[in-house]
Each structure stands twice: as structure tokens, then as C-alpha cells.
Amino acid sequence: MTAFADRLIENVRRAGSPLCVGLDPFPDKIPALFGDARVEIEAVSRFSEAIVALAARHAGVFKPQLGLFEQFGHEGVRIAEEVTSAAQAAGLVVILDAKRGDIGTTAEGYARAMLGPTPGFNADCVTINPYMGLDTIEPFLALAERDSKGVAVLVRTSNPGARDVQDLNVEGAPIWRRVAAMLVPHTERLKGATGWSGLMIVAGATYPDEARALRQTLPNALFLVPGYGAQGASAADAVASFVTSTQGREGGVVNSSRSVTYPQAAQTAKTMDEWRAAVGAAMIQAASELHAACSV
Amino acid sequence: MTAFADRLIENVRRAGSPLCVGLDPFPDKIPALFGDARVEIEAVSRFSEAIVALAARHAGVFKPQLGLFEQFGHEGVRIAEEVTSAAQAAGLVVILDAKRGDIGTTAEGYARAMLGPTPGFNADCVTINPYMGLDTIEPFLALAERDSKGVAVLVRTSNPGARDVQDLNVEGAPIWRRVAAMLVPHTERLKGATGWSGLMIVAGATYPDEARALRQTLPNALFLVPGYGAQGASAADAVASFVTSTQGREGGVVNSSRSVTYPQAAQTAKTMDEWRAAVGAAMIQAASELHAACSV
Numbered sequence: 196m197t198a199f200a201d202r203l204i205e206n207v208r209r210a211g212s213p214l215c216v217g218l219d220p221f222p223d224k225i226p227a228l229f230g231d232a233r234v235e236i237e238a239v240s241r242f243s244e245a246i247v248a249l250a251a252r253h254a255g256v257f258k259p260q261l262g263l264f265e266q267f268g269h270e271g272v273r274i275a276e277e278v279t280s281a282a283q284a285a286g287l288v289v290i291l292d293a294k295r296g297d298i299g300t301t302a303e304g305y306a307r308a309m310l311g312p313t314p315g316f317n318a319d320c321v322t323i324n325p326y327m328g329l330d331t332i333e334p335f336l337a338l339a340e341r342d343s344k345g346v347a348v349l350v351r352t353s354n355p356g357a358r359d360v361q362d363l364n365v366e367g368a369p370i371w372r373r374v375a376a377m378l379v380p381h382t383e384r385l386k387g388a389t390g391w392s393g394l395m396i397v398a399g400a401t402y403p404d405e406a407r408a409l410r411q412t413l414p415n416a417l418f419l420v421p422g423y424g425a426q427g428a429s430a431a432d433a434v435a436s437f438v439t440s441t442q443g444r445e446g447g448v449v450n451s452s453r454s455v456t457y458p459q460a461a462q463t464a465k466t467m468d469e470w471r472a473a474v475g476a477a478m479i480q481a482a483s484e485l486h487a488a489c490s491v
Numbered sequence: 492m493t494a495f496a497d498r499l500i501e502n503v504r505r506a507g508s509p510l511c512v513g514l515d516p517f518p519d520k521i522p523a524l525f526g527d528a529r530v531e532i533e534a535v536s537r538f539s540e541a542i543v544a545l546a547a548r549h550a551g552v553f554k555p556q557l558g559l560f561e562q563f564g565h566e567g568v569r570i571a572e573e574v575t576s577a578a579q580a581a582g583l584v585v586i587l588d589a590k591r592g593d594i595g596t597t598a599e600g601y602a603r604a605m606l607g608p609t610p611g612f613n614a615d616c617v618t619i620n621p622y623m624g625l626d627t628i629e630p631f632l633a634l635a636e637r638d639s640k641g642v643a644v645l646v647r648t649s650n651p652g653a654r655d656v657q658d659l660n661v662e663g664a665p666i667w668r669r670v671a672a673m674l675v676p677h678t679e680r681l682k683g684a685t686g687w688s689g690l691m692i693v694a695g696a697t698y699p700d701e702a703r704a705l706r707q708t709l710p711n712a713l714f715l716v717p718g719y720g721a722q723g724a725s726a727a728d729a730v731a732s733f734v735t736s737t738q739g740r741e742g743g744v745v746n747s748s749r750s751v752t753y754p755q756a757a758q759t760a761k762t763m764d765e766w767r768a769a770v771g772a773a774m775i776q777a778a779s780e781l782h783a784a785c786s787v
Contacts, residue, residue: 219596219597221596236610260597260600262591262593262597262598262600262601262604263596263597263600265568265600265601265604266600266601266603266604266607266610266611267610268568268569268572268604268609268610268611268612269565269566269568269569269572269610270565270610271604271610272561272564272565272568273565276564276565292597294591294592294593294620295558295590296590296592296620296622297558297590298648298650298652299650300515300517300559301515301556301558301559301588302558304556304558304559304561304562305558305561305562307562308558308561308562308564308567311562313564314562314563314564314565314566314567315562315564316564324590324592324620324622324623325622325655325656326592326620326621326622326645326656326657327620327645327648327650327652327653327656327657328650328651328652328653328654328655328656328657329652329655330650330651330652330655331652349622349623352594352623354594354595354623354624354626355624355626356594356623356624356625356626356627357623357624358624359621359624359625359626359673360621360622360623360624360666360669360670361622361623361624363661363666363669364661364662365659365660365661365666366660370656370659370661370666373656373659374656377655
């Protein structure tokens, strides 16, 4: 099977932008056109399917936020499984945003759950938390290596609380740099024919200088960049870690969730056609901005 | 409703030991008496119910390991929900071992999923990962404060990889001490009538000196102590952070999973009665050792 890194970068090239559409199912924000998601879980399912159909047209990568499916209990998890399959069937690469972190046999369980075949999610990639150390990451890497999957490790997040732990200074450098350095020897294991590695790192768009520094440390890691759009970072900042290739600047994906799935015009749409037009327009705008930022 | 910290400590006092029975459903280890868990998920359900019945007799606290239920997909999550309810109905306090960590609205989603009423797990407490900072913890604390629940924050885990991040030295002290210090102002929020706080910390039994240092920093936090039993720490080491009270030494719970749910004698049992006797004996032995360690 094609390496995850190659599948991802090929999808980015085909889509013409590094846009990753994030899906955060908020019961209060899902338009009434789909039903009332506060009382009827199938409204979440219908909304998610409609987002997947538009994402497949306007982007190459899709990131469901598992915590917001889990709030609906095991039925929410079932819908997240179905959405993952539907997105893959529509040609999208799926990064499951699960931020799992555990060790030993439990980490193996999570790896099977997120990346393994049915009854697992069979996602292409999963986000994980490194606080417990390399023990956490190894079982995911082993499964990813065997089954051509990816692993996205939280390194430098874009939230204010990142200062509480990630930014603490260890012998002259913040912890997030130490976490990045610890990943270096492992990037080769998930390297594809394109030269990119499927050992991704999560690095927020709101710190472009830090993203460039991380690129020095990890020259072939693909970046998963949150913080663009609703969280305020510009397209140029979001692709700060990208490097120039024959295909323009590339080096990962930039996530946008709320701005492209709940744009203002979609929230007041009276018909499904109006809703599709509004969400499609928001995705096109994000993709265009990111395309432009990758063309300079 | 009684504060979580008081419910937990009352259950420990009633049970006569701080034993927390951990349930890690390994398909290969669940005895054939319950069916073949590798092909039939209801075997997981039957095994879990049988463990809950014995745990309710021999311990006060129960910790299902969510990652090992998630490996069975959404049906595994359904069983984990049922096991949580069954354990509570049997009088156990349930700490859901989910190690979630995210921020903002996603953290709120996870908090509802783990601690909220149906369709959430409605667990009494959940384990969380602090790598993203206080942003991660606040939504769980807010829900816990409102609904008399608990939150157990990973501080000092017992795995070798703990050195990769937690042990890094920040101005003369390891990161895990900084994480502990960051929790101090919040312990009051979940304080019960017993004086104990439901803002628990996870601190491995394999580092008793560090556990005592953490107790200095967090005098009224309840400790969730992994690493006793299969992982090799003694009962005395496991309760190193406990303090003397009128009820003997107390200050948290000590988890044992494999040693008390898959003891050797249970794996070769020919009948359910033999299996119950073997598992019951293993729980009694762990409870007795911990009771003795708390009596000196």
C-alpha cells in the first residue's frame, strides 16, 4: 500500500491546497435543516455526511474531532466510525483527532482502535499526546509502519495554556523542542517515496517562527497546523513551516474547522442548496487563501 | 450530592483498603469460560460483569481502562458504559481511565462524554493528560465542581518513558513538580467535607520518594497510584504518599489490574466457581496487603 505520507501529499497536490477540513459536531451549531442535533443523533450523522461530500470536492484531507462525537456516547462513536469510512470512500485522507496518550498494552489498544481495521476506525492517521514519553508513541508507530498509516504527535499547540507545560525552559530551550528532538530518529520509519514522513507533528499556526525552527529540526515531517481561520492566524503564518518543492510550497496540512463548516451564511440558510453553497464558498475561500500562500 | 472525594474516601474506609480494581479487557486473556472474546464481544461484557461483582465485594473503587474497550469499536464503548453503570449500581466509585487531553470546546465535549449523564459515561472521575496546559483541565474541573465529580491528572507516571518529558529539568526541578504546583490553587474547588480534594493526581508506586514530595506540594489531593502488583511496587511503596488519620493511613487509592483480574489460578479454572474463587482470592490478597500497609 502507498505510504501514508505519500497518500496525504498526493491528495494535497490533487486538491491544489493543503486545506484540511475539520469537523467538530456541536449540537447547538448544526443547522436545523439537518434536524435537532440536541435531541436526535441522526442529525449529527446527516450533517457529517453533507460536510464530507463538500470536503471531498474542495480539500484532500479531513479531520474529525473525536471528543465532540464522544459526547453523544457510543452512538456518537458509531457515527464517527461511519464518517471516517465515508470520507475515505470519497477519496479523503482522514486524520482522526483523538489526542490519545497511554503506554504499553493500553497504547496498543488505542492504536488498534484508531488505526486498525474494523472494529477499529481504520483512520489514516491519529493525533497523540507525548506527555508519558516515547512509550506512548512506539505502539502507534509500530502499527503505522506495518499498515502504512500515520501518527501526528502534539508538539507545540496554539492555545494559551501551552505555556504551562510545553513552553517551560529546559536547559535553554522549551519542552516542545525536546519533544521534537525525541521524534527525529523515528521519522525515517514512516518515510514515503515522496521523501515526506508520516510521523507528523502538530504545531500551531499562531507561532510561525517556532514552526520554522521546528522545520529545521524535522526537515521531512509533515506538519498538521491548527489555529488558522477561527483561531486567528493568517494563511501565510499557517504555512510558515512549508518548504519550496517542484510543486510549490508544501510540507503538511492546515486545518480549518469552524470557519468552513459553520460559516455565518450557512447558519442562516433556508434550504439545503443555500447551505451547500455557503459551506462550499467558505471551503473554496480557505483553499484559495492557502493555495495562494503556497504559491509565493 | 456528596462530594466525589468524600464518596471515594468513604468507600475506601468501608472496604477496609485503598484497593482500586482495574479492568483491562484483553481478548487473549479473558478465560474461555466467558466465551471467546477474540470473536464474540459479549464475552467481554460477561467477563466485565463478573469482575464488577467481585470488585464490589472486595474493594471500594473500580477503574475501567477505556483504551482496551475502544479496541472493540463503538460496541466496546457501549460495554464500557454498561460496566460503569453496573459498577456504580453495585456501590463502587468509578474512575474512568481515559487519559483525555484537549482544550476549549473539545475538552468540554470530553468532560461531558466522561462525566456527564447519559449519553455520557456518568463516571465519578476521569484521568486526564496535562500536556496542553491548564486549558485542558479547566473544563473538566468546571463540570466536576458542578456535578460533584472528580478529575485525576497525570503527574508522575511509572513507565520508563516518563523520563522523556516528565523528568526533564526545569530550573532545578522536574516537569512533574511544575505540573503538581500548577494544580495547587485548584484543589480547593473539589474539596469535600472530609478535607480531601477530588482533584486527584496520578503518581506511580515505583517512585515512593517522589510520591512523598508530591504529598508536601498537594497535602489534600487524593492520589491514584498505578504500578502496584504486576508492575512490581510493594504495598508499602504504593501508599508512600498516604498520611495518618483517625482512620489509619489514607490519601487515595492504589490500582491493581492484571494481578487481581487475571491471576494464574483463574486462567486455568475449569468452572465459574473456581474462577470466582481464584479472582476473589487475588483481590483479598491485594486488599489485605494494602490494609496492612495502611495500618502501620
